Amino acid sequence: MxxxxxPDTGPDTDRAPDQTPDHTPEAAAATQAAVIELLGVLAYGExxxxxxxxxxxxxxxxxxxxxxxAAMAVAEFQHFTLLxxxxxxxxxxxxxxxxxxxxxxxxxxxxxxxxxxxxxxVKAYVGDGIAADFYREVAGHLAPDSRTLVEExxxxxxxxxxxxxxxxxxxxxxxxxxGRLALWGRRLMGEALSQAQRVAAERDALSALLVGGLTVPGxxxxxxxxxxxxxxxxxxxxxxxxxxxx
Amino acid sequence: MxxxxxPDTGPDTDRAPDQTPDHTPEAAAATQAAVIELLGVLAYGExxxxxxxxxxxxxxxxxxxxxxxAAMAVAEFQHFTLLxxxxxxxxxxxxxxxxxxxxxxxxxxxxxxxxxxxxxxVKAYVGDGIAADFYREVAGHLAPDSRTLVEExxxxxxxxxxxxxxxxxxxxxxxxxxGRLALWGRRLMGEALSQAQRVAAERDALSALLVGGLTVPGxxxxxxxxxxxxxxxxxxxxxxxxxxxx
Numbered sequence: 075m076x077x078x079x080x081p082d083t084g085p086d087t088d089r090a091p092d093q094t095p096d097h098t099p100e101a102a103a104a105t106q107a108a109v110i111e112l113l114g115v116l117a118y119g120e121x122x123x124x125x126x127x128x129x130x131x132x133x134x135x136x137x138x139x140x141x142x143x144a145a146m147a148v149a150e151f152q153h154f155t156l157l158x159x160x161x162x163x164x165x166x167x168x169x170x171x172x173x174x175x176x177x178x179x180x181x182x183x184x185x186x187x188x189x190x191x192x193x194x195x196v197k198a199y200v201g202d203g204i205a206a207d208f209y210r211e212v213a214g215h216l217a218p219d220s221r222t223l224v225e226e227x228x229x230x231x232x233x234x235x236x237x238x239x240x241x242x243x244x245x246x247x248x249x250x251x252x253g254r255l256a257l258w259g260r261r262l263m264g265e266a267l268s269q270a271q272r273v274a275a276e277r278d279a280l281s282a283l284l285v286g287g288l289t290v291p292g293x294x295x296x297x298x299x300x301x302x303x304x305x306x307x308x309x310x311x312x313x314x315x316x317x318x319x320x
Numbered sequence: 321m322x323x324x325x326x327p328d329t330g331p332d333t334d335r336a337p338d339q340t341p342d343h344t345p346e347a348a349a350a351t352q353a354a355v356i357e358l359l360g361v362l363a364y365g366e367x368x369x370x371x372x373x374x375x376x377x378x379x380x381x382x383x384x385x386x387x388x389x390a391a392m393a394v395a396e397f398q399h400f401t402l403l404x405x406x407x408x409x410x411x412x413x414x415x416x417x418x419x420x421x422x423x424x425x426x427x428x429x430x431x432x433x434x435x436x437x438x439x440x441x442v443k444a445y446v447g448d449g450i451a452a453d454f455y456r457e458v459a460g461h462l463a464p465d466s467r468t469l470v471e472e473x474x475x476x477x478x479x480x481x482x483x484x485x486x487x488x489x490x491x492x493x494x495x496x497x498x499g500r501l502a503l504w505g506r507r508l509m510g511e512a513l514s515q516a517q518r519v520a521a522e523r524d525a526l527s528a529l530l531v532g533g534l535t536v537p538g539x540x541x542x543x544x545x546x547x548x549x550x551x552x553x554x555x556x557x558x559x560x561x562x563x564x565x566x
Binding site: 118121124125128129131132136137138140141144145147148151152154155158168169172176 | 364367370371374375377378382383384386387390391393394397398400401404414415418422
């Protein structure tokens with residue numbers, strides 16, 4: 075990180091404020107800490123997603139359905155191993171990096187255990203979508219090697235396509251299903267936001283990274299709010315794709 | 321299958337009896353049926369193994385342990401997809417091929433749900449080992465393309481190595497653990513044999529394939545017994561590797 079000692083060349087008016095790297099050693103250390111927190115929360119998110127999808131696959135009505143959800147679980151595990159290797163490559167103990175996020179992510183899953191196959195599918199689809207949105211939000215704020223990793227994980231989507239078909243078919247067969255699943259989708263999003271806000275409130279460095287770098291002292295609560303709004307809007311579009319009101 | 325119409329060229333004394341293919345169309349059809357049954361039981365075995373390992377990973381005391389068992393689960397799922405593709409390539413509906421084995425394999429897992437992390441590890445190790453023995457037993461009796469598949473699955477082992485270390489460490493820390501886990505290993509093997517014998521009794525074509533081709537009318541119960549004996553001996557060796565009496 076030789077850039078940390080580069081003399082200040084004064085304001086660079088060509089750059090937007092959120093793209094101006096702060097070249098003090100403190101800022102470099104804070105960015106590094108934030109990136110590790112980010113990779114930690116993503117890694118723990120992926121391994122718990124693996125675990126829950128594999129669990130929910132047990133409710134599948136057929137072996138084909140079970141295999142489709144299991145394939146999503148396997149993709150999450152492969153993301154987990156990429157993230158874990160990246161953390162280890164940074165000289166960080168992956169388990170330590172994940173530790174701060176065990177409680178909020180476990181709480182999310184505890185509060186959103188699906189009671190049947192369709193609820194499991196909606197959770198898989200919505201969860202996959204929120205995770206992808208989140209990866210997309212942060213990818214731009216990362217150094218090239220971490221950004222490549224996040225984009226790699228992001229590119230590996232499409233596993234959830236079968237969900238749309240299955241949920242729409244279930245609603246066509248019994249329209250009353252739609253009301254129950256719409257409520258379920260709202261509950262999932264509410265829990266996700268409540269846990270995400272808890273993490274944002276507790277992890278200053280991570281939050282600062284998410285809203286556009288660490289150039290601003292502290293971080294921008296309004297920008298975090300806007301990020302959550304964008305993610306909520308994308309969620310609404312996904313619920314509509316499933317044939318559900320959000 | 322042009323070989324099915326080849327004229328009988330008389331006894332071939334160079335061949336051992338269990339390597340003499342029976343070139344009647346009936347024998348070819350029976351072999352095909354048996355291979356489909358074999359791939360079906362292996363495929364359903366793999367997807368249930370995935371499911372149970374993922375479930376048992378929830379009991380892991382640390383994220384590293386969880387990831388190690390999850391990696392075993394993912395390997396089983398990848399075997400499942402290979403087997404499913406092979407079945408589809410033979411023009412067979414994979415779900416139909418698996419259907420006869422849903423009951424015995426589900427019963428095996430229902431009767432052997434581990435009550436803690438160590439029991440889960442021993443089950444993973446013992447199950448993985450029995451499955452590998454079984455693959456090894458049948459590989460020699462298959463046509464080249466199916467044999468390549470089975471050998472591919474078989475070569476992808478080594479995921480269970482961490483189990484030996486963990487179980488031995490647990491026994492060193494508390495020697496009383498050994499007695500309980502030894503009993504558990506016996507129960508696992510007993511259940512595995514009882515379900516396998518149930519399958520062997522119900523699926524004549526499959527059993528005939530396992531004991532060395534379909535040249536003999538009916539099949540050789542004594543040879544099935546010897547196969548189970550070999551698998552039991554290998555199990556004893558694995559239990560010893562874990563530091564457990566079998």
